[in-house]
Amino acid sequence: MVIEIKSQKEKLIGATGTLSGFSSILGSWQICHNICLGIVFALSLIGITITGMPLLFLTKIAIPLWTIAVLLLIATIILYHTKKCISKNLIILNSGLIIAGIPFQNLQQYSVFFWTIGGLTALTAIVLFVKDKIKVRNEKN
Numbered sequence: 001m002v003i004e005i006k007s008q009k010e011k012l013i014g015a016t017g018t019l020s021g022f023s024s025i026l027g028s029w030q031i032c033h034n035i036c037l038g039i040v041f042a043l044s045l046i047g048i049t050i051t052g053m054p055l056l057f058l059t060k061i062a063i064p065l066w067t068i069a070v071l072l073l074i075a076t077i078i079l080y081h082t083k084k085c086i087s088k089n090l091i092i093l094n095s096g097l098i099i100a101g102i103p104f105q106n107l108q109q110y111s112v113f114f115w116t117i118g119g120l121t122a123l124t125a126i127v128l129f130v131k132d133k134i135k136v137r138n139e140k141n
Contacts, residue, residue: 062103069098089129096121 073094080086100118107114 066098066101066103069094069101073098087129089125089132092128093122093125096123096125 073091076086076091076094080088080091096118098118099121100115102111102114
């Protein structure tokens with residue numbers, strides 16, 4: 001019973017981290033633009049034509065979504081330091097996504113820098129995750 005409750009708490013905390021990362025992606029204009037283009041392309045394959053950007057409304061709420069992502073990341077980091085029940089690789093990945101998705105207009109001239117730093121941070125998390133999985137697999141054998 002106690003293990004089941006702990007497992008449910010870990011899943012909830014993991015979902016919070018995932019939500020944080022997803023929210024940060026929505027904060028990036030370029031990523032939102034690419035998603036819109038993908039939707040337009042997918043709809044055109046089945047014969048539906050759209051002019052404009054169907055997800056343009058997200059640009060109006062980019063800063064609030066990004067702020068929510070940062071607050072969720074902070075909560076996740078606090079839980080990591082107090083409970084040690086969250087994957088540090090997920091925190092690193094979410095941090096990279098949040099850095100890459102900085103939506104502030106006055107920082108857009110530095111967006112390539114943020115994409116590079118955020119992308120490298122996210123890539124580092126993925127490499128660490130794969131490395132941990134390989135290590136666990138080798139220990140089992």
